[in-house]
Amino acid sequence: MKWYIPREHGAWAMLIVPYWTGAMISGFHWYHLLFFVGLFAIYFAQAPLLTYIRNKKHTDVWPSFSIYLAVGTLFILPFLFHNPGLFWIGLCIFPLFLLNIYFAKTKRERLFLNDFIAIVALSSLLLLAYRITEPALxxxxxxxxxxxxxxxxxxxxxxxxxxxxxxxxxxxxxxxxxxxxxxxxxxxxxxxxxxxxxxxxxxxxxxxxxxxxxxxxxxxxxxxxxxxxxxxxxxxxxxxx
CATH class of the missing domain: 1.20.120 (Four Helix Bundle (Hemerythrin (Met), subunit A))
Structure with a gap:
């Protein structure tokens, strides 16, 4: 099985920095670590998915995609049940990731607009981290x-x-x-x-x-x-x- 790993290391910083900024300013709790593992796994899942969207010949993407998605779901789902506010924040962020998928499908990933949408989406993970320990945004x-x-x-x-x-x-x-x-x-x-x-x-x-x-x-x-x-x-x- 081939493990697809995101190649855009700059995007890793866009994932890590906003999230942990939100965790620190809201009051760090070990829950932040567990939720971050789930987010990181979900982020890794986009690598095989986007590979398939760019070229449907890559049919070997699904095992790694399924594992990443399963791990992400395992860590994130309990938080969503315990704190529904996280679900609604995630629901607001999700369309931005769909737009990134659309740009990948139409082979326009290099557009500045696509980069900006990804920045807003990943920076918004700060809100999720903040909401884990705060009653409201x-x-x-x-x-x-x-x-x-x-x-x-x-x-x-x-x-x-x-x-x-x-x-x-x-x-x-x-x-x-x-x-x-x-x-x-x-x-x-x-x-x-x-x-x-x-x-x-x-x-x-x-x-x-x-x-x-x-x-x-x-x-x-x-x-x-x-x-x-x-x-x-x-x-x-x-x-x-």
Whole structure:
């Protein structure tokens, strides 16, 4: 049996960072670990599914898809019964994943819109983590969701400017402007943690020598480091402020 594993490692950060941001700001509980195992398994299930959607010749995807889905269901279902609020949040997020499947089916996965939809969908997992230990969603949860969307949109801008839009000077300018604007917005709104994190993201984009972006693996490693830095800064400032 072939184990299909998601190749988009940047998306792993989009799954991990928002979820654990929600877990930390709502009050960490070991329930968060169990629920995360289920989410991670469900996320892995999309790899064989999307492989089949892209090319129906890959009929060997179903064993791994079934195992991932079964593990995810086993860990998540008890939470849904105990806390129906999680079900309704998940139901609101689900159409976004369907849109990603649609873009995969129509071979338009490289569109910026598809990336943005995936960012919103994965960042919304923050709401699930928040709701596990909180009786209701608050403006705080949606604020951190918005900050995560801003951050990962910046990441997509940066990565595309290095690969797909490498020779597109206008796209490079748009990316730089976006990075500057989110820094200004953050400090204007007194989002100190986000502002500091976005400064590092801006410096990475504007000043880090291009030799560190020669290969996709180098780009991926730097984005993972930057995502970890974003998480640490935002959470640290949240607890000390």
């Amino acid at each position: 608050t403006s705080e949860a949606f604020l951190f969701l918005f900050i995560n969307v801003l951050f990962f949109t910046a990441s997509v801008f940066h990565v595309k400017s290095l690969i797909r839009e490498k020779k597109n000077k206008q796209f490079h300018r748009q990316s730089l402007i976006y990075h500057i604007v989110i820094v200004l917005i953050s400090f204007a709104m007194n989002w100190i943690g986000a502002g500091i994190a976005f400064i590092f993201t801006l410096l990475k984009t504007a000043l880090l020598p291009k030799k560190y972006f020669a290969r996709p693996i180098q780009i991926g490693v730097i984005e993972i480091i930057n995502s970890a830095l974003f998480f640490v800064i935002v959470i640290t400032v949240y607890f000390v402020s």
